Amino acid sequence: MEERHQILQWYDALCALQKENMKKPAGEIQDMPLNGLVTAYYGLAYNLYLLQHNAELQEYLIRRLKMTDSFYAAYYETFVSAWFILAGFELRIENEQDGGRTHPEFIATRDGQSYSVEAKTRQAKKNHFDVGNQLYAALRIESQLPRVIFIDMNVGADADFEAFGTQALDAIRGREAKLTIMGAAAPPAHVFVTNQPFHLALEQTRLPQVCLVTGFKISDFGEGAQFPSYTDAHKARVKYAALYDVQKAMVAYKIPVTFDGEIPEFAFGEAERRFNIGERIEVAEGRFVTLQSGIVAEAEKKAYLTVIDEAEQGAIWTAELTDAELAAYKAHPETFFGRVVSVGGNIGDPLDLYEFFLNGYKETPRETLLEFMKNAPDIDELKKLPDDELRYRYAEGLTWSATKQAEEN
Incomplete structure (x- = not known):
């Protein structure tokens, strides 16, 4: 069995x-535990499915997956490709026939900005967390x-994992001043250090995944970046939003029960999808309304629906939910009404709080x-600021006030 290809071992x-x-x-419908084996096998299938619109890259990775020596490296590259695709990037590979230079795994493009992407994986189960060799090998790619x-x-x-983070950061940041490539100072890079242990723990469930983001010679990116204000931190977050x-795509990554993204309870006929935001609903013969939004009151087993009729008149309706519909909502609240909607959440850190304030006042008039802020000691200077900068300053002040109050309590 051990002589067979890894995919055949997983399949068996x-x-x-x-x-x-x-x-x-x-x-x-059957169910079984989501262990390392299931995640590795079906995760690979899902990644290749996501690559179906990029036949050239898909075929390149499949060729490498078939070879035992390059299987695990190619396996990891399918995950990296999937995360970029899920984050809205378009991928392409460079001309491999150009033997005069080295090539990255692929080029990723979004919003007019392209990146050269390289993926490296260490040998399994080393007793340290130094990634210097992989960093050097990746930076050698032209x-x-x-x-x-x-x-x-x-x-x-x-x-x-505490040592994981410390040693990985030290390995990257500690080489900024001294690492050279072909006799010249090494170029900057955005670095993602991950751990995907599925293939190393096939029978275990609830396996922890890690994604540590930092900059190599990029001081305002990722872990270890320091900023004089929340506004500067926010601008850096916007700068590197893509x-x-x-990183968010990796954190949210999961193998779908249905590859078209439909909620399982609807896909398998346990419940009928009745509510789609933007859809016209016939409520009487010849009379239609359009669903604008909806919320679910779980305790009442009801959906409250905001609708608008053909005369642009709005109304709020209620609808009783079946047990299957309620189960579908509990499992997938963000897409219950047919598209992704916010269902609320906790403020995770001061920067999230700052951005909450910034978004909350984005439509507030300057006056x-x-x-x-009329009682601010620098009100005369504030009056001279452009609208965006004024909003930044107001959100900054609210955030400092809120965090100080939280510390005192």
């Missing part, structure tokens, strides 16, 4: 897992574009903001 183990867990009659480097630590789920979206 998956068949055994299915035989052990799937006891319901054929045709009924590119005129901004660089993004992914390095997978390739350690088990029982690793010391790359932070890649109103100045009225709010």
Whole structure:
């Protein structure tokens, strides 16, 4: 068995897992534990599915996946590709026929900005967290574009993750002044250090994933970046928004039950999808309304719907929910009404709070903001600021006040 290709080994183990867990009659929905094996096998399938619109890159990775020696490196590259795709990037590979220079794994483009992306993985289960060799190898790849480097630590789920973070950051930041490539100072790069332990813990569930983001010679990016104000931190977050979206895509990554993204309860006929934001609903013969928004009151088993009729008159309706519909909402509240909507959440850190204030006052007139700040000692200077800067200053003040109050309490 060990001489067979890794995918065949996973498939054999998956068949055994299915035989052990799937006891319901054929045709009924089955479930089984989401362990490392299931995530590795179906995750690879999902990643290749996401690459279906990029046949050239998909075929390139499949060729490498078929070779035992390059399997795990290519396996990791499918995850990196998937995260970029889920973050809204378009991917392409450079002309590999150009043998006169080295090439990155792929070029990722979003909002008119392109990045050279390189992915490296360490040998499994090393007893340290130094990523210097992988960083050096990635920086040797020639590119005129901004660089993004992914390095997978390739350690088990029982690793010391506090030491993981400290040593990885030291390995990257500590080489900024001394690392050279071909006799010249090494170029800057946006670095993502990850750990995807699925293939190392096939029988375990609830496996921890890690994504540490930092800059190599990019002081305002990722872990370790320091800013004199929340406004400066916010501007850096906006500056690198596309790359932070890649990190968010990794954190949110999960294998879908249905590859078209439909909620399982609707896809498998347990409940009928009745509410789609933007859809016209016939409420009487020849009379239609359009669903604008909706919320669910779980305790009441009701949906409250905001609708607008053809005369542009609005109203709030209620609808009783079935048990299956309520279960669908609890499992997927963001997409219950047919598109992604915010369902609220906790403020995670002061910068999130700052951005909450900034967004909350983005439509507030300039005169109103100045009225709010009329007692500020620098009000004369505030009056000279452009509208955006005035909003930044107001959000900054609110954030400092709120965080100070929280510390005192």
